[in-house]
Amino acid sequence: MFIKTKKMPVSVWFVLVLFCMQEVFAIDCTKSIEDIKNCNECVRCGGVWCNKPRVKGDYQCSIAPADNWCPGHMEELPTIPELTESGKLINPAYKEASTKINIHNNVVFQYTATTDSKVKAAVINSTQNNVKLHETIPNCGKDRICTTEIEFTVETDFCSINSGTHEYFEVKIHVDNATEEAIIKYHVPCACECSKKVERTSPNCNGNGDYSCGVCKCHDGWSGDFCEKEECNVARGDIPCKHPLRSEECSGNGRCGVCGCICDTNKEGYQYFDKENYCADLCLITYECETCFDKPAGRCTDCTSIVMRNYNESLMSQTDDFGRNVWVKCEETIDGCHVQYAASKDEHKDILVMRINSCAPVAAGVTQGVNVTLPLVLAGAAVVCVAAGVAYMMLKNRPAPMPSTSAQYQELDGPKTRIEENPTYKSPTTSYNNPMWREKV
Structure with a gap:
């Protein structure tokens, strides 16, 4: 049975790989954009997304949404303020802005050069791939002021599945015979902010x-x-959702559905409920291997899925990425002994058990994660307390001291030292009649 502790707090967790709860195994932008059911994939394919819960049959991703398609619920993609800096020979010498997938962009540059100067543009730094570039032929006047245009498009396969909300690329523009180069940096949204929540x-x-x-x-x-x-692949039909040796349906951790037990998701340790074992919790599973509790630390030979560990109280506060307690407290009565222990499950599906207390001494030299030091200390303290109480009662009930007016303690007048009969002195007997004596005849 579970020992109920305080309810797990509802926490907000941060995901390194965005949209981890809405897994994307492949991006297919060739299918109808309206069939996309994922915000990140919609953005990566050049669409816009509606966060409003849709009625069945409606679509949430669109390339060119109508005005009444998603009023007040359209996903706002992250952008940055545009920044432009001029140089001595090239204008702009630096540009930073935002763009979107499948959007055509162009940047016009002016520079001072000879009429035969050539312009080259190349992507020099990018967190992703596939930016299409095109340079136009420079147009130079007699004043040697030239104008050229760089066109680029971020293609639909720019973002990867693991892209973050912002990805970027940088393009360097080089002009022959010029001492300056220009850099443009564009940020591209590849994932939705709502995917974090x-x-x-x-x-x-x-x-x-x-x-x-x-x-x-x-x-x-x-x-x-x-x-x-x-x-479900195989419906259980009328088969009860009840283990033959357990009194409650679905082990008390769920309800019976069309395909068997449906495990609860609002109880402590629910992440460990075993649907295929009638929603059995860790306490139930470990209790079935109770003989392991007296084994030393390590894998239990009686139940190979059980690994006994030394008790470590600091581990009891561990939580997973979803704010759930990693260790679950259990208690059982085994052979008349009330036992408390903690159970968890690792990434290998092994069940880890830490015994918290024991009502029997642990064999010398065997470490089982049982805290026996505290009971011994408490027992010693109890003996000391009893001894102190007995001493106190003896002291409290001792005879009262004889008053100073007693004849035994009367002061005598006169000098400190003198010879006089002691009124309290009784001389020893010096002679007596022997009752066994008979005079000889």
């Missing part, structure tokens, strides 16, 4: 999926726009 097991998804950017990503076994359809 994922509401797990959202009510918008009937508790069967994660909600982000106005859409649901359903958990395994569920489908539909709002994860309202339960799916």
Whole structure:
């Protein structure tokens, strides 16, 4: 059984790979843009996204949305303020701005050079790939002031699946016989800000999926726009969702659905519930291997999935990326002994167990993660307290001191030293009649 602790806080987590809850395994911009169900993929394909939850049949991604398509809910893509700096010979010598995928861009440069000067543009630094460049033929006047135009387009395959909200590229413009070069830097949105905000097991998804950017990503076994359809390969039909040796349906951690047990997602340690084992929690699973609790630290030979560890209280405060407690507290009565322990599961699916207390001494030289030092210290302290209490009661109940007026302690008048009969002195007996004596005849 679980020991209920304080409820896990709802936390906001940061994802290094954006849209980790809405996984994208491939970007296919050749399909209809209206069929895209993912905000990041929509942006990477050059579309715009509507965050408003859509009614079935509507679309959320569009290349050219109508005015009433998504009022007040359009995803705002990140941009930066435009920056332009002039040089002595080239203008602009530096330019920084934002652009979008599949948008045609052009930058006009003026520079001082000879009429036969050539202009070369090349991408020199980019976090992604595929920027298409084109230089126009310079147009120079008699005053040696030339004008040229650089055209570029960020193509649909510029962004990768793991791109962040901002990616960028830099282009260097070189003019023959010129002592200056120009740099242009453009930032490109490759992911949506709303992808960072994922509401797990959202009510918008009937508790069967994660909600982000106005859409649901359903958990395994569920489908539909709002994860309202339960799916299963083999339906259990009328088979009860109950383990033959457990009293509660779905081990008390879920409910029976069309395809078997549906595990709860609002309990401590729910991430460890085993759907295929009637939503058994870690406490139930470890209790079935109770003989491991008296084993030394290491993998248990009785249940190879159990790994005993030394108890470490600092580990009890560990949380995962979703703010859930990593270690779950359990308690059981085993052979008349009340045992408390903590259980967790690692990336290899091994169950880690730390025994918190023990009602029996641990064998010498065996370390099981059991805290026996504290009980021994408490027992010693109890003995000291009892001894101190007995001493106190003896002192409290001792006979009262004899008053100074007693004849034994009466002061005598006169000098300090004198010879006089001691009134309290009794002389020893010097003679007595022997009752066994008989005079001889």
